[in-house]
Amino acid sequence: MKxxxxxxxxxxxxAIQDELRARVVLDEPGPPPGTGLVTGVDVAYDDARDLVAAxxxxxxxATLAVVEEATAVGRVAFPYxxxxxxxxxxxxxxxxxxxxxxxxxxxxxDGYGQAHPRRFGLASHLGVVTGLxxxxxxxxxxxxxxxxxxxxxxAVSPLxxxxxxxxxxxxxxxxxxxxxFVSVGHRVSLDNACAHTLRLAPGFRLPESTRRxxxxxxxxxxxxxxxxxxxxx
DNA sequence: GCGACAG
DNA sequence: ATCTTGTCGC
Numbered sequence: 001m002k003x004x005x006x007x008x009x010x011x012x013x014x015a016i017q018d019e020l021r022a023r024v025v026l027d028e029p030g031p032p033p034g035t036g037l038v039t040g041v042d043v044a045y046d047d048a049r050d051l052v053a054a055x056x057x058x059x060x061x062a063t064l065a066v067v068e069e070a071t072a073v074g075r076v077a078f079p080y081x082x083x084x085x086x087x088x089x090x091x092x093x094x095x096x097x098x099x100x101x102x103x104x105x106x107x108x109x110d111g112y113g114q115a116h117p118r119r120f121g122l123a124s125h126l127g128v129v130t131g132l133x134x135x136x137x138x139x140x141x142x143x144x145x146x147x148x149x150x151x152x153x154x155a156v157s158p159l160x161x162x163x164x165x166x167x168x169x170x171x172x173x174x175x176x177x178x179x180x181f182v183s184v185g186h187r188v189s190l191d192n193a194c195a196h197t198l199r200l201a202p203g204f205r206l207p208e209s210t211r212r213x214x215x216x217x218x219x220x221x222x223x224x225x226x227x228x229x230x231x232x233x
Numbered sequence: 234g235c236g237a238c239a240g
Numbered sequence: 241a242t243c244t245t246g247t248c249g250c
Contacts, residue, residue, distance in 0.1 A: 031238060040239090043240080043241085044241095044242095045240085045241055047241085047242075080239095080240065081238095082237080082238040082239070082240090083238080083239085085239055088240075089240070102249075105240070109239095110239080111239045111240065112239055115239085116239080117238095122239075136239080138239050138240090139239080139240090140239065140240095141235070141239090142237095142238060142239050143239095149244075166248075181239085183237070205239055222236090228239085
């Protein structure tokens, strides 16, 4: 039982990240934007009942039509700690992904990949554990800095860490709307990650993959609570 | 030492 | 993440 999926504490979780980080692949371009399948994943919480619901929504990358959906419900296994988000979200997300019959293709995560204090955010962790190509699209820049991209859709600017290294990009997906923060997870180049993000967000700030997964996991959580998942044995 | 900090 | 009314606008 090496590299346990549920670490006992924060120190162990960081040690797991440091160990798994060596397996991240950064020299593959990944699937060409607009081809094959793209899968969005997201989770919703009910802290009072200690429940977490995850959703995986598979889209046709060319048309953005929904190909397949899956959900999973479980118990929260780890608290929210900045930098350790994967340990909170991944167990349930993996359960949802495993119940898909389609090959997920490129996985789009709600959070970061390489833009992470130890270069091993949620998207990199998911990619290494599953072997799938993965990217992270986050709504906030976390501790990283960036210059405002141009005002129009498609404008980008580097997302920089404290040493001035580019760990991702701020990508303007809609005219005059706050950018999203894209970083590589596993087996995808940063250029392709940004291109995928733009294609996935033709009409809204966030990628359709993320929007669909967000709506689905919220619904799954409501239904789980309604069915009494938080109650007795 | 304290605060900030993806979701 | 989540708690939450009305309101502005296409």
